[in-house]
Amino acid sequence: MNPHHHLHESTLMSYAAGALPASLGVVAGAHLEQCPLCRQRLRDAEAIGAALLEQTQPDAATPGRAGLRAAMLAQLDALPGVPDSTPPVPRQRPHPGPADPDHLPVSLHPHFGTSLKALRWRWMAPGVHCIRAPAMPELILLRIAPGKCLPMHSHGRSELTQILRGAYNDALGLFAPGDVADLDADVEHQPVTTPGVPCICVSALDAPLVFSGWLARKIQRFVKL
Template sequence: MNPHHHLHESTLMSYAAGALQAPLSIVAGVHLEQCPHCRKRLREAEAVGSALLEQTQPVLEEARRETLRAAILAQLMEPSTTAMPEQPPERPLPPERPQADPEYLPASLHPYFGDSLGSLRWRWMAPGVHCIRAKQMPSLIMLKIAPGKCLPMHSHGRSELTQILRGSYNDALGLFAPGDVADLDGDVEHQPVTAPGVPCICVSALDAPLVFSGWLARKVQRFVKL
């Protein structure tokens, strides 16, 4: 698998810093499982972050010493103290490559959709469009779109990440095939058209509702909650 559409630099930096919203971070993790190029870029981003942290370390150490000194003085003055907060656990990196089984889902999706496409129970959303929402995270959505389907023209309230798992689609940005990720913001307006032959299966994360151009799509949006 050799993806041609990759994570934006700002998305990758936010992922490295643990600053992406959870649904977006999950989809970014799916792409990283399937994209050696972005895994390399992630390691570079983490190296840059580590270097910046080392440069600020003396200042941080001095601030930490002052905090500890104040805590010790507080303990001497008053028996009851508040425990210092624990550091969050380190977030494991996604595995470097997916399983060879064509039905196998990327590991980042297992807690939300299971490990196999064959076990998914799709729900009708619109003619030619079926979906599954993650129960723990409604803005994380798996979509199955029929071949040759033209979706309504729309833009995005803020950010959207869509990772292609099976099939493909075309829009103004080009062809998106398995392994590709669409990293979109509010400036992008597009109308995906799925390729003939097989359904397009993808996983998407939104941090705001879609903005549809047509009045009919806007009316339907209230029911499908996209």
């Protein structure tokens, strides 16, 4: 898989800093699992962040900092039942998943399970089915029929959409499996799914969509997008 549409630099920096909203972080993780280029860019962002943090740290030799550190270590040593050499819990890094085409990215497993085959879709609109993450309703899986033209819309703030299967075209180009649409309020588009197989994608929003047509605006409150 060789994606052609990638995460924006600001999204990667926020992901590296743990500052992305939770639902956007899930979709970013799904893309990172499938994109070696963005995994390398993430490593670069983490290295830059670590260097900046190091430059802003006060001198460890100052008496105040040394005293605080010693007091903290003494309190930790006094805690009962805590091993002296407990290994740190590493931050889970995105990694390539199995080659099974029905296998979902690892970051989606807590919300949707491991396989496309096991999903139970719900009707949203003609040709459009969805599944919302139970504990994170702003995170949604979509299955859109081939050749379907979605309403023209823009975005209240940010949207991340990762293509899992099928594809769609819009003013920004062709989005195929592995590609991510990293969009903000300045983007207005009208996705049209390609012929052949349904387009299956995972999307996260941090604000409702802004539809251009009156009919789409009328039904928006029912589909909750």
